[in-house]
Amino acid sequence: MTEWFIGIDLGGTLIRGIRTDGEGNKAARAQCHTLPEEGAEAVLKRMVDIINEVCAGVEMDSVAGIGVGAPGPIDHEGRIHNPPNLPGWPADLSITGALGKLFQPPSFIGNDANLAAMGEHRFGSGRGVDDLIYVTVSTGIGGGIISGGRLLVGGQGYAAEVGHQVLLPGGPICGCGKAGHLEALASGTAIAREARAALESGPTSLILEMAGTVENISAKTVGLAAMEGDPFALELVNRAAMYIGLGLVNLIHILEPSRILIGGGVSKMGDILLDPVRKTVNEQIMSPVYEGIEILPASLGEDVGLLGAVSLVLSELQ
C-alpha cells in the first residue's frame, strides 16, 4: 500500500494542496481562493476542504501526515503571528491543533520560506548538499537555512528572516516597519517602487514604454526591459542584485553554506540578476576560504511550498 503525504500551502491569495508519495511524486492536487477577509474560521474550513479533496479515494490510514506552509513567523505550537498576507489572523489559533481534531494523521506546520528550503533540499537544486541557504525574492524577501542537514528554526521557531538584515541604516522603510532592511532595498516591491519614483519625471526608459503608465510598472516590467538591454532597467536590477549579494556575504561569513539557491518571482530574471549577485559576493567575501560557494537558481518553481510541506512531514516522521 502506498503511503501518502499531504502538502498544503496557505498563501494570501490561494490555498493549494497536493498528495504525493514518499518520493514527492504528485498523485492529486487542488486549490481554492484564500479570501482572508472572511476570517480565520472560513479560511481554516477551506483548508480542510482542500485536504479532503486531495485525499478523495484514499484511505486516511494510508496518509502518513499533513504538512502546512504558512506566511509569517510561526511558533512551535502552530500559531502564526501577524502574517503579512493574512490580516487580522488570531494570534491564539493553532492550525495544527485545529487539524489534529479533524484528521487522524499528524499535522505539522512551518514558515513557507523555511519549508521551501526543505523542499529544495530534498527534491530540488539542493539535493546532496547539507549546508544550504535558500532565498526567495518576490514581493518580499524570505529564506530558509539548512545547516548540517537540519533546518535552522531558532529558539521560538522564528529563524532565518534573511530579508530583514539591516543593509542601509536610515534607508527605505521595510514591510516590517523598520528602515534599510534587504527586503526594502531589493524585493520586487522595492524594485518597482524605485522604478516608479525615478520615471515620474526622470530618464526615458523602455520600462515605461512596456508598462504604459507609471502606476503599471512592476518588477516584472523592469526585468523584461533589462533583458532587452535597457540601461536604466539594468541599473535598477544591478542595484537590487548588489544588495542581495551583500546580504549573502553576511550569511556566507556566518554560516558557510556549500550552496545558495535563489527562488521567487524576481529570480525569473535569471543570470541578469544572478551574475551581479555573484560579482558582489566574489568582491566582498573573505578570501580564499569562502570561494567556490555555488549561487544557483532554485528549481521547484511554483510547487516549492507544497513540496516543502511534504518534506516537513517526511523529516518529522523519520
Ligand SMILES: [Zn+2]
Ligand atoms: Zn524588515
